């Protein structure tokens with residue numbers, strides 16, 4: 001059966017009445033995506049694994065999504081999106097196929113099929129909304145959870161570092177990989193547009209505050225991710241073809257202390273601030289070196 005394209009507009013991708021929590025960064029990310037689609041005069045179909053993103057749809061036969069949306073298993077999300085892209089191309093259609101997945105589905109459970117799709121350079125846009133936790137199962141750690149964060153499976157605070165998922169995708173040589181912040185709407189819009197215009201696999205990592213899991217105030221969400229960019233915790237950059245780098249917004253080295261203090265998932269003594277500042281500086285220096293040596 002040929003699935004009809006449904007025009008997107010800023011208002012309609014994720015409709016009002018969905019079940020997402022107040023202050024959810026993923027909801028705002030979907031609004032940014034809808035706006036970018038409307039501005040680029042594009043339509044889309046979504047593939048979403050078993051994360052908050054698919055719970056947001058609600059119970060069949062109703063749905064909060066206004067575009068054709070396939071609910072996938074975790075392991076299959078990127079493979080299903082690859083199939084949807086193949087059918088699109090066979091039918092001579094032009095809509096974007098967008099895989100919208102959480103960090104658990106991306107960094108951990110669905111990594112094998114994401115790697116396979118990236119290696120085949122499937123013509124899909126893969127967006128990982130990274131709330132740094134397995135949100136909809138009550139808040140277990142993922143490999144995106146930052147050090148010091150308390151989750152139900154790391155009650156004393158996680159010890160391991162966050163996985164470098166953009167580095168992993170860049171190592172596949174995908175044409176486009178970038179980090180995205182909901183505190184930087186113009187930068188986000190441009191990156192969505194670049195992903196739409198790219199032929200092959202685009203990977204966007206969206207820092208996605210989760211007041212429920214981060215134990216933060218819903219009204220703080222945008223402020224928190226802005227602090228993450230300014231302090232160097234979440235640098236904004238792009239990688240083209242896995243080798244050319246562009247930094248979009250250099251940190252002003254705002255102290256990261258406020259970022260941690262405003263989230264009750266971090267115990268006051270669980271985060272080594274000096275070590276955090278040093279690792280942010282180190283990582284950014286590496287990015288600067290790459291951007292100078294291999295500019296986009």
Ligand SMILES: Cc1ncc(C[n+]2csc(CCOP(=O)(O)OP(=O)(O)O)c2C)c(N)n1
Pocket residue numbers: 050051052053074075101102103104105106109131133134135136137142
């Ligand atoms: C193969 C498999 N393992 C585990 C689960 C249970 N499960 C459902 S949602 C979820 C967490 C998802 O985390 P993430 O992808 O980060 O999305 P979020 O809930 O944070 O939006 C887990 C582990 C599952 N449905 N399938």
Ligand code: SF4
Pocket residue numbers: 019020021022023024025026027052131135136209210211212213
């Ligand atoms: S648990 Fe977190 S990611 Fe899930 S809907 Fe609520 S705020 Fe959003």
Ligand SMILES: [Mg+2]
Pocket residue numbers: 102103104129130131132133134135
């Ligand atoms: Mg998550």
